[in-house]
Amino acid sequence: MEGTLAALAEPNRVRIIELLRSGPRPVNEIVAELALPQPLVSKHLRFLREAGLVRVRPQGQQRLYELEPGPFQELDRWVSSFRRLWEDRLDRLDAYLQDIQRKKRTRK
Amino acid sequence: MEGTLAALAEPNRVRIIELLRSGPRPVNEIVAELALPQPLVSKHLRFLREAGLVRVRPQGQQRLYELEPGPFQELDRWVSSFRRLWEDRLDRLDAYLQDIQRKKRTRK
DNA sequence: CGGTTATATAACCATGTAGTAATATAGAAA
């Protein structure tokens, strides 16, 4: 969780993650699509790999990087635990709106 | 989104966030509960406030900090967009397990 | 073998920031 959040704190890493969401990619494609220097991409990929967000699989002379679901699932559960922050409010708003409607109906 | 992730990259800030999940708190309570130096807490609170994760409300000579739902909701939606990463796999696993069960049944 | 391509690593610089200590501000209370 801690490493996951640290890895996602960097915008270029997030861009890489979002690119990988559509499937595994070799490094050169990431470099081309994001228009970043290759060593920088390799550096970020290493960070992501050590944080457990991606795994790498050699294929010929290129290396395919793909997302590792675990950390995202963990993050999803953690963020979910904050849902009551806004759902409670929406519930109250919903109840309020229904109350309005009820009053309208009874008035008619 | 970007500022939100940057704010959550720091463990002590996450601790503050999780403490505030149970409701608004004055600074001195945060300091006491997390056993951190007061200037450090104020610094992190400022960071969190400028990232939009908390709002502050003066009350007497203390200042009550509370979570701002917006960024968490946004983060929740973003993380949700990665759900297919593991749900697809679970679907496939589920289908596989059901297939096993079906074969067992027909064999009996 | 040599040459080319794909990727990683090393060395370096610049910047941001976590943590600390001291001080400032501001409100409450005497």
Place this chain on the structure above:
DNA sequence: TTTCTATATTACTACATGGTTATATAACCG
């Protein structure tokens, strides 16, 4: 007013890391 309490800010150090350039490694192809 002075004093006390709560919080913020400033100045500083130390360290991590993003970005760049150059080089290394390693697999492929001739």
